[in-house]
Amino acid sequence: MSDPFRFLTRFNLTVLLGRQAKNARELLxxxxxxxxxxxxxxxxxxxxxxxxxxxxPPNDFAFWATNALSRDALGEALASVDTVKFHxxxxxxxSFVTILESFxxxxxxRGGDCQEGEEFHFMSCRTFILPTRHVAKDLREFRTILxxxxxxxxxxxxxxxxLRFDKAGNDFSHWFEAIGEKDLARAVSRLDPYTMTLxxxxxxxxxxxxxxxxx
Amino acid sequence: MSRIEEYAPVVGAETLAELSLxxxxxxxxxxxxxxxxxxxxxxxxxxxxMLPLLRDLGVTAWWDVIKGNERFFAITKKIHNALHxxxxxxxxxxxxxxxxxxxxxxxxxxxxxDILFIHDPQPxxxxxxxxxxxxRWIWRCHIDFTAPRPEIWGFLKRxxxxxxxxxxxxxxxxxxxxxxxxxxxxxxxxxxxxxxELPADVVDSVCARFxxxxxxxxxxxxxxxxxxxxxxxxxxxxRMVKERMDCQLVLAGGGATDDPEGMKVLAEVREEAAHxxxxxxxxxxxxxxxxxxxxxxxxxxxxxxxxREGFGLTVSEALWKAKPVIASAVxxxxxxxxxxHSGILTHSVAGTAYWIKQLxxxxxxxxRLGANGRQHILNNFLITRHLRDYLLLxxxxxxxxxxxxx
Numbered sequence: 370m371s372d373p374f375r376f377l378t379r380f381n382l383t384v385l386l387g388r389q390a391k392n393a394r395e396l397l398x399x400x401x402x403x404x405x406x407x408x409x410x411x412x413x414x415x416x417x418x419x420x421x422x423x424x425x426p427p428n429d430f431a432f433w434a435t436n437a438l439s440r441d442a443l444g445e446a447l448a449s450v451d452t453v454k455f456h457x458x459x460x461x462x463x464s465f466v467t468i469l470e471s472f473x474x475x476x477x478x479r480g481g482d483c484q485e486g487e488e489f490h491f492m493s494c495r496t497f498i499l500p501t502r503h504v505a506k507d508l509r510e511f512r513t514i515l516x517x518x519x520x521x522x523x524x525x526x527x528x529x530x531x532l533r534f535d536k537a538g539n540d541f542s543h544w545f546e547a548i549g550e551k552d553l554a555r556a557v558s559r560l561d562p563y564t565m566t567l568x569x570x571x572x573x574x575x576x577x578x579x580x581x582x583x584x
Numbered sequence: 585m586s587r588i589e590e591y592a593p594v595v596g597a598e599t600l601a602e603l604s605l606x607x608x609x610x611x612x613x614x615x616x617x618x619x620x621x622x623x624x625x626x627x628x629x630x631x632x633x634m635l636p637l638l639r640d641l642g643v644t645a646w647w648d649v650i651k652g653n654e655r656f657f658a659i660t661k662k663i664h665n666a667l668h669x670x671x672x673x674x675x676x677x678x679x680x681x682x683x684x685x686x687x688x689x690x691x692x693x694x695x696x697x698d699i700l701f702i703h704d705p706q707p708x709x710x711x712x713x714x715x716x717x718x719x720r721w722i723w724r725c726h727i728d729f730t731a732p733r734p735e736i737w738g739f740l741k742r743x744x745x746x747x748x749x750x751x752x753x754x755x756x757x758x759x760x761x762x763x764x765x766x767x768x769x770x771x772x773x774x775x776x777x778x779x780x781e782l783p784a785d786v787v788d789s790v791c792a793r794f795x796x797x798x799x800x801x802x803x804x805x806x807x808x809x810x811x812x813x814x815x816x817x818x819x820x821x822x823r824m825v826k827e828r829m830d831c832q833l834v835l836a837g838g839g840a841t842d843d844p845e846g847m848k849v850l851a852e853v854r855e856e857a858a859h860x861x862x863x864x865x866x867x868x869x870x871x872x873x874x875x876x877x878x879x880x881x882x883x884x885x886x887x888x889x890x891x892r893e894g895f896g897l898t899v900s901e902a903l904w905k906a907k908p909v910i911a912s913a914v915x916x917x918x919x920x921x922x923x924x925h926s927g928i929l930t931h932s933v934a935g936t937a938y939w940i941k942q943l944x945x946x947x948x949x950x951x952r953l954g955a956n957g958r959q960h961i962l963n964n965f966l967i968t969r970h971l972r973d974y975l976l977l978x979x980x981x982x983x984x985x986x987x988x989x990x
Contacts, residue, residue: 378602382976385758385765406986415922418964436923484931486730486914490755492767495980499605499990519598 371547374511374540376503378522379529381417381494383410389488393438393480396430397469399491405458407493412452412461413528414492416563428452429489430465437483443472453563456537498525508550508582515575520567527562527570541574553581588640594774595968603968606975607641609990614644615978616697620660620706622649626770626897627703627726630970633773637971643978646697650689650707655681660706666736667705667727668892679739683709699978702747711746720981723747726770728894728915729757748981753895754916766977769919771970772900772961777873779904782881790878794864796832801944804834804883806876807890807898809850809867813837814889814912817933819856819863821889824937826862829944833857836866836879880905885943885950889936890914900965903927903957908943908950910936920965926957 386403390396400408411429427448435444446468455461473480483489503518505511515523526540536543538558545554556577562570592600615638619627631647638645652660659682662672686709694700694710700719702710704726711721723744729752732740737759744750745762752758758765772779791798803822807813815835822833835853850867857863868875880886886902886909893915900920902909909927911917921927928939943950963969979990 378605380602380606380972380976382973382980383767385752385755385767387758387760387765404986418960432922486756488756490758492755493986495976495983495985496987497606497976497979497990498987499609501605502601517598519596519602521602 371544371549374505374544376501376505376514376518376522377498377525378501378519379496379498379525380521381410381496384493384495386491386493388491390491391482391488393434393440393443393469393473393476396433396489397466397473399489400430400462400465400469403491404493405462406495407491408458408462408465409532410492410494412450416528416567417524433483433489437487437489438481440472440480443468443480446472451563452532453561455532458532461532496529498529508548508553508578511544512575512578512582515571515578520571523567523571550581553577556580588637590775591966591968595962595966599968603641603972603975606972606979606990607638607643610643610975610978613698613978614646614695615699615701616695617645617647617701617703618650618693618707618710619647619703620650620652620657626894630770631703633776633967634971634974637967638974641971641975643975644697646695648693648695650686650693650710652685652689652706656685656706663705663736663740664727666733667729669731669733671733672736674735682706683712686710687712699981705740708740708743711743714746720749721747722749722751722977722981724751724768725757726753726894728754728892729759730892730915749977751977754919756915764980766973766980768970768973768977769916769965770895770897771965771967772897772904773967774904778877779901780877782874782877786874787878787881790875791882794834794866794879796834796864796882798882801829801831801884802834802882803831803885803887803940803944804836804879805887805889806834806836806879806902807888808837809835809846809853811845811849812890812892814891815849815853816856817936818887818889819853820933821887821936821940822863824934825940825944828941831884831940831944832862832864834864834866834879834883836864836868836876838868838870838872876901877905880907883907885910885940887911887936887940888917889930890917893917896920899927900961903954904961904965906951906954906958908953909957910939910943920960921957922960925953926960927953 388399390399414429431444431448434440434447450464501522503514505514530540542554542558557574617631621628635645635647659678666672690710690713697719701722703724714721747763749764751766751768753769805818854865857865880902886907888896888899888911890912895916899909899911899917910930913929921929923929930936
């Protein structure tokens with residue numbers, strides 16, 4: 370008998386690092402030096418704050434390169450970093466570094482400054498994780514809870530638990546696997562949560578679960 | 585029903601349950617807020633609403649106000665201006681006097697609280713009492729801190745660095761400091777007169793009272809009469825739009841009658857608008873929250889063409905009413921508007937006029953921006969999020985790691 374699934378939730382307190390960039394070179398330097406929690410913050414802020422939008426804006430670096438530096442190609446390259454395939458923040462950081470270094474090489478180390486007032490401000494976050502009152506003993510209970518649980522809890526189990534703790538996959542799939550629902554585990558881990566709203570994601574997971582336990 | 589429960593229909597029961605989970609972790613802790621005014625101003629407005637909710641959640645919270653005389657407030661007003669980048673003559677005796685008034689207040693005002701939450705520069709020097717107390721200290725700056733005068737920044741920094749954490753309202757206000765800095769945006773209260781849902785007949789009657797024609801588009805900027813809100817720029821943008829489409833402009837806002845600059849701006853705006861019956865310059869008395877609410881709801885496009893801005897809560901108010909908003913990318917406005925997703929950010933009169941025309945002509949797109957904007961405010965800028973951030977901030981004072989399991 371496998372352990373029940375306890376739904377956790379998480380909240381972020383946004384930390385200001387007091388560091389800014391006004392061009393691509395300063396952005397690169399910042400990305401190299403800021404703590405991993407800052408890379409995490411800037412690649413997930415839109416998902417957290419704009420989780421109702423689809424397509425949602427890309428990561429902060431891409432959004433800034435396009436809108437403040439007017440560098441559409443650079444913005445597109447930064448936006449197309451496939452966050453879902455990274456299990457470690459450091460690898461994610463490295464992919465942004467590679468794109469910016471290549472851009473600066475082509476631009477002979479230059480790239481122009483943004484307008485005054487549109488600088489990129491490096492931020493980070495402190496994350497507080499705590500248990501909710503919801504515990505699922507089987508798939509039926511899991512589905513009922515998932516229908517009602519706060520979006521922060523859904524966010525935690527899909528995004529945070531994997532990338533921030535160097536775990537491949539998401540919490541739900543791990544639990545499905547543990548209770549012997551291997552097909553369901555595979556189906557949910559195949560979803561790309563970065564290309565849909567959190568509510569859309571919730572619906573899709575509930576749909577997958579319902580294929581295994583009819584209403 | 586407690587006051588906090590009244591928010592359930594707006595934010596959902598799960599959000600309130602989450603606040604309770606966090607507040608439980610602070611049970612037994614006490615927080616004292618200290619600022620320099622009990623009435624008027626954004627800080628007092630937020631504390632009046634926030635404290636009962638904190639108490640409903642089981643956190644012991646007090647709010648006290650320091651006392652000062654005319655000389656003290658003349659000095660703190662100069663500090664306020666200097667933080668906005670205005671060159672102000674300061675003598676060392678001014679700054680010494682500010683410290684002296686803080687020392688006098690310290691004896692009476694400070695309680696034996698676990699957390700002392702000091703708001704703005706006026707009481708900043710209370711931190712001198714830190715060595716003799718067990719409390720954790722937070723300093724919150726509610727003022728635009730983008731380009732403070734170096735002399736005043738140097739003076740304040742020596743106090744700020746002694747706090748356990750500093751809080752700013754926008755990323756641009758952050759500066760290199762030795763202590764942790766946290767971003768906590770202000771918020772609006774969805775149940776207040778300014779933001780609550782209004783029946784259509786109330787909106788209609790307010791519009792009728794001001795003579796607005798509901799059959800033609802209404803563009804509005806609802807903001808203090810202040811050069812930094814660029815009301816003349818708004819009129820210029822409206823005129824460019826008016827060449828192509830019929831519309832009306834509402835410039836509505838309050839201002840203190842003893843504020844000579846505000847009155848001067850109002851006079852200039854009235855003069856500029858004098859020969860156009862479709863420009864409505866409305867100088868609203870204090871307590872006009874329902875009128876402001878109705879005017880925002882009656883508008884087709886809302887502008888906030890500020891040249892400088894602290895956070896710009898008028899933008900949150902407009903977005904909460906699902907209105908398409910065109911605003912300048914200054915202060916805290918970019919936090920509220922992701923360009924072309926939840927509103928429009930512009931940099932010029934011509935750009936503002938261009939987007940007004942777009943949004944008046946493309947109503948589906950305008951509605952989508954408005955709907956996204958409302959959702960963004962629901963998720964990020966209501967008082968319940970503000971409460972959550974304060975609870976997290978208090979908890980963060982007792983933890984050192986980036987990821988904390990509670």
